[in-house]
Amino acid sequence: MANEVQAIELEGLTKDFSLAERGKYLRAVDHLTLSIRENSVYGLLGPNGSGKSTTIRMLLGLSKPSAGSASIFGLSPDSREARSRIGYLPDAPYYHSFLSGRELMRFFGTLLGIKKRLLEERIVELLVRFGLEDAMDRKVGTYSKGMLQRLGFAQALVGDPDILILDEPTAGVDPVGAAEVGEFVVSLKKQGKTVLLCSHLLTQVQDLCDHVGILNRGRLLAHGKIEDLLGDGDDSALELDGLDERERQEVVSFARERGGRVRPGRNDLEDLFRRLVREDSNQEEGE
Numbered sequence: 001m002a003n004e005v006q007a008i009e010l011e012g013l014t015k016d017f018s019l020a021e022r023g024k025y026l027r028a029v030d031h032l033t034l035s036i037r038e039n040s041v042y043g044l045l046g047p048n049g050s051g052k053s054t055t056i057r058m059l060l061g062l063s064k065p066s067a068g069s070a071s072i073f074g075l076s077p078d079s080r081e082a083r084s085r086i087g088y089l090p091d092a093p094y095y096h097s098f099l100s101g102r103e104l105m106r107f108f109g110t111l112l113g114i115k116k117r118l119l120e121e122r123i124v125e126l127l128v129r130f131g132l133e134d135a136m137d138r139k140v141g142t143y144s145k146g147m148l149q150r151l152g153f154a155q156a157l158v159g160d161p162d163i164l165i166l167d168e169p170t171a172g173v174d175p176v177g178a179a180e181v182g183e184f185v186v187s188l189k190k191q192g193k194t195v196l197l198c199s200h201l202l203t204q205v206q207d208l209c210d211h212v213g214i215l216n217r218g219r220l221l222a223h224g225k226i227e228d229l230l231g232d233g234d235d236s237a238l239e240l241d242g243l244d245e246r247e248r249q250e251v252v253s254f255a256r257e258r259g260g261r262v263r264p265g266r267n268d269l270e271d272l273f274r275r276l277v278r279e280d281s282n283q284e285e286g287e
């Protein structure tokens with residue numbers, strides 16, 4: 001539908017930071033245009049310093065664009081309604097270590113104006129859901145990294161937001177924790193939420209996201225459905241589904257006898273990401 005309101009819409013979004021040298025500036029986000037449909041999982045990818053956090057800050061209404069616009073369900077990110085519809089898990093959450101998990105949740109919920117009774121119920125529900133029931137009255141300063149991450153999720157959900165922005169949710173989390181993050185994203189989608197996921201775990205992004213955008217130097221190098229971006233791949237890497245082990249070995253031996261290199265046939269986002277960023281960075285050197 002032409003006029004469908006998107007969960008997130010960026011149009012020519014640009015952010016310049018002034019540098020110490022007079023008149024010079026750094027363009028952290030450069031005419032970013034993309035839309036994220038409601039109830040989808042969108043992966044915003046890019047190497048360090050490519051502009052992901054700056055984009056998120058503008059979506060949260062914490063930083064003003066130098067040009068262009070961002071909207072949340074058609075609303076300005078500055079508006080109270082837009083803010084109430086977004087939950088945010090920062091990449092390095094800082095929590096007051098002297099508060100307990102329950103008190104911290106109460107603090108964020110009160111800021112969102114949630115009524116006391118509903119808030120207390122929701123706090124317990126979320127802390128139980130994230131496996132913190134035994135620790136909810138313990139000081140946050142005593143939590144492990146994984147527990148802090150789970151508290152971060154609970155905090156991001158306290159206002160029952162429609163959009164969840166997860167900035168590096170797997171940073172510093174062990175593989176079991178990373179898999180739990182994946183399951184959590186799937187459950188959010190099932191509940192009808194929209195997720196904007198920034199992550200360097202590209203295999204997970206490939207499994208979880210409907211669409212991705214790849215940023216470098218503040219610019220969108222590619223965006224779209226993962227299958228469309230990856231295409232059919234080159235036929236130098238083949239997947240040999242439907243063959244039995246003997247037939248598979250015959251194909252592999254045939255290829256090797258003729259000097260072919262045999263490698264796993266997964267056409268992955270990691271390869272695409274590396275290639276696009278390398279090409280764009282080489283282009284920068286030539287500019």
Ligand SMILES: Nc1ncnc2c1ncn2[C@@H]1O[C@H](COP(=O)(O)OP(=O)(O)OP(=O)(O)O)[C@@H](O)[C@H]1O
Nearest residue numbers: 017018026028046047048049050051052053054055
């Ligand atoms: N307040 C600021 N003042 C000046 N430059 C800034 C400011 N914030 C960010 N930048 C610069 O803007 C660029 C984009 O930074 P940003 O933090 O958005 O990247 P990122 O993709 O989130 O990186 P990472 O993956 O490391 O978190 C970087 O060159 C960064 O140094």
